[in-house]
Amino acid sequence: MIELYQFELSQYSEKVRLLLDYKGLRYRKIEVTPGIGQVELFRLTGQKQVPVLKDGSRYIADSTEIARYLDFQYPDRPLVPRDPKQKGLCLMMEEWADESIGTKGRKALFSAITSNQNFRKSLLPTTTPDLLKSLLEGVPNDVLKFLGVGVGYTPDVVKSAIADLRQDLEALTLLLADSPYLTGDEPCLADLAVASLSILLKFPDGPYLNLPATLRGKGVPGLADNPNYEPFFTWRDRLYARFRKPLISTTTTPSPGAPTSIQID
Ligand SMILES: N[C@@H](CCC(=O)N[C@@H](CS)C(=O)NCC(=O)O)C(=O)O
Known part of the structure; x- marks a missing residue:
């Protein structure tokens, strides 16, 4: 299943959640602990920001890159017009x-x-x-x-x-x-x-x-x-x-030590 490394209150993570819902793709949320959890993210992707999408063995960082990837890999319900x-x-x-x-x-x-x-x-x-x-x-x-x-x-x-x-x-x-x-x-x-x-x-x-x-x-x-x-x-x-999709239909897996307080950067 697709996994999304995220902060719940991150607006860029929310962008990816909306894109995934729009395309009708199921995913699991992984809540990253600010600070310590980002060290692991850096190890996996070479950068420390969320959102990061994991699809199979691929990791994609940055919401715009993720949008491009999703449109390429899952072309149903395109995100970018042809005209x-x-x-x-x-x-x-x-x-x-x-x-x-x-x-x-x-x-x-x-x-x-x-x-x-x-x-x-x-x-x-x-x-x-x-x-x-x-x-x-x-x-x-x-x-x-x-x-x-x-x-x-x-x-x-x-x-x-x-x-x-x-x-x-x-x-x-x-x-x-x-x-x-x-x-x-x-x-x-x-x-x-x-x-x-x-x-x-x-x-x-x-x-x-x-x-x-x-x-x-x-x-x-x-x-x-x-x-x-x-x-x-x-x-x-x-x-x-x-x-x-309303909250009930997705699963959140907190990373160890999560959650912390206000996760807005
Ligand atoms: N350009 C990035 C921006 C991502 C971004 O700013 N993420 C913030 C959370 S909203 C973050 O990870 N901040 C933690 C940090 O910079 O260490 C995108 O579109 O995904």
């Missing part, structure tokens, strides 16, 4: 989604977590030892930084990321106003990338992620609850309802 213009738009938007929504989304979520005690509290996994939980709940933001979450995310970096995300969400809302999908009448890699990479802005409104149910539909204040972007998130949740 040259649609194909060009699809590839361009996928790259943009990776670079903008993917990277800026985690800065925006980091900012929401560090500035909102309740949000942070509800994100901590139930398996987090009580001692660590109470430590994280009660202490100031610099302890989270000390723990390695969001290092380098200065207020200016976060502010500029949120401004860019506002423009991204406006663009997506406009593009989808009179078109069912980004490049036409059928979904393609760009739609699946945009939908999945936006999970950190607003968690999907259904049982797709191993998160407390109370977090479903919640997200970064000012983006997730902004009525201007509501059409985009409604579109995204419809796409999820259509193509993403």
Whole structure:
């Protein structure tokens, strides 16, 4: 069976989960422990980031490489349109989604977590030892930084990321106003990338992620609850309802020592 080395809360891992579901491929999730688990990943693949797909004896790193591999190896339900213009738009938007929504989304979520005690509290996994939980709940933001979450995310970096995300969400809302999908009448890699990479802005409104149910539909204040972007998130949740398999149908194998706390980089 296909295996996916992942972090549950990684938006790039979510992109691959959505691609696999879209293609109707069964897979087993392997939760990588940040730090120690990545050493093993490096040994296997020569790099330390998730997602990594294992298919037979092959390991493929990077969500875009995985998308290419899946389309080549499992051509049913193609991810990239044949029409040259649609194909060009699809590839361009996928790259943009990776670079903008993917990277800026985690800065925006980091900012929401560090500035909102309740949000942070509800994100901590139930398996987090009580001692660590109470430590994280009660202490100031610099302890989270000390723990390695969001290092380098200065207020200016976060502010500029949120401004860019506002423009991204406006663009997506406009593009989808009179078109069912980004490049036409059928979904393609760009739609699946945009939908999945936006999970950190607003968690999907259904049982797709191993998160407390109370977090479903919640997200970064000012983006997730902004009525201007509501059409985009409604579109995204419809796409999820259509193509993403609910959590119950996949299996997670935690790697030794997992899980840890907030796994967003
Ligand atoms: N370009 C990569 C980005 C992957 C990425 O940023 N993964 C993050 C998790 S969302 C990661 O593994 N971070 C841990 C690290 O860099 O050590 C892709 O598309 O897969």
